[in-house]
Amino acid sequence: MSNVSYDDFAKLDIRVAKIIATEPIEGKTRIIKGQIDLGNDDQRDVIIGGAQYFQPDDIIGKTVIVLANLEPKKMAGVESNAMLLAADVDDRPFWLTVEEDVPLGSPIK
Numbered sequence: 735m736s737n738v739s740y741d742d743f744a745k746l747d748i749r750v751a752k753i754i755a756t757e758p759i760e761g762k763t764r765i766i767k768g769q770i771d772l773g774n775d776d777q778r779d780v781i782i783g784g785a786q787y788f789q790p791d792d793i794i795g796k797t798v799i800v801l802a803n804l805e806p807k808k809m810a811g812v813e814s815n816a817m818l819l820a821a822d823v824d825d826r827p828f829w830l831t832v833e834e835d836v837p838l839g840s841p842i843k
Contacts, residue, residue, distance in 0.1 A: 748800070751799070752795065752798070763786055764784070765781050772802060780814045797838075798819070802816050804816060804817045
């Protein structure tokens, strides 16, 4: 894997968010539609992968780390406006999070 310059890394807007709503996507078993809260009245729709490993309601309220300035992408009729970051172990996501109570929208540096 190639190195990334600090200037390129600094372009990434990585922040703390909370999953506030989820719903299945008709005909899809591996992804669901979610809504995240980034604080300051910034709520966004996202596509959440790995749905074969959990029920949509199981992750509501989970604090996660997201890439907030990823270019929007439409999948299965849903426009995703951020990306949840996760460790990928055999195609199963393990969501990155914080241990303590951190304000939503806090930047990750």
